Amino acid sequence: MSSYCDFAPGNPIHAYYHDHEYGFPVDDEAVLFERLILEINQAGLSWELMLKKRDNFRAAYDGFDIDRVAAYGEKERARLLADAGIIRNRLKVNAAIENAQRIVALRAEHGSFGGWIAAQHPLPKEDWVKLFRRTFKFTGGEIVGEFLMSIGYLPGAHRESCPVYKRIARLNPPWMDAANAKKTGPEKAKRAKK
Template sequence: MSYCTYCKNLPEDNHHRIYHDNHYGFPIESDNELFERFVFEINQAGLSWDLILKKQETFRQAYHRFNIEIVASYDETEIERLLHDPGVIRNKLKVNAAIHNAKEILKLQEEFGSFKNWIEHHHPKTKEEWVKIFKKTFKFTGGEIVNEFLMSTGYLKGAHDEDCHILDKINNGKS
């Protein structure tokens, strides 16, 4: 079987390989899971994806499993809790962005029925068009963050090499 260049020699139990084979580029139906991926991409900025993959479960615990309503209601006490939690990235701008973005997603859910519907409403777009939309709507959304979020959730191409067998799996709708 053919794999993407960056992971073809990784063992099956490697977290990069598991992410590649089961998550990267696959469509996501749940708004909370979309929000989770969005927060992961924001927190990865300036850091390694390896660090985020290693901390993903502690992130889930710290951010109430990425329940959008709960994160949107975070107050100063919750912000301080997160800024002192070694299981997450303790960056106030990133923490505040997660809370702000959760609030924005709640507004989008009211208007479009879901975060996913909002994305679908704008799809397809170029990376540049997506970046403008995200910057207008959310915080901490540079070009690379938006690109990786949309590639990792299947809205932009490029998550897998063209000959990677996982791309076939995605294109055939198998998860």
């Protein structure tokens, strides 16, 4: 089966994202929000298109500043829907604004978007999908899976033979930390009984 690791390295569009971002642990709110917006906008389209339009999205959504996007009104919504540099889909634009508002609300209990994600971990993918569908707009299974894989919460971003996998492993992303905890949990219990 073909993987991102087969064609992204050396590709002028995909290489940097593959080599330096995809699958690496992230907790910066603007970066998390950017990934969520890009994954939502990719639905029905290609990731290459998202990477090509990434700077346009950054400019259109005020650098992915969650507070600013959460405060968008009809004027900003109309501006986004008229911006040929991004994806002009009303459902996706509305989802970005509403999701920003929901992230602002999550801060009351979790401090940040990253804090909310960390508080839910670990979950199997199907539970993540249910949680995101309850919490956010326009977040189906593929969007949630790719989003969480891209920020280090689900495995599968890179094959183990990919050099980037080894770099990410040294950072102990959340999915790997949870997998290691499962492996060592029974061993610790056995040692405690001795």
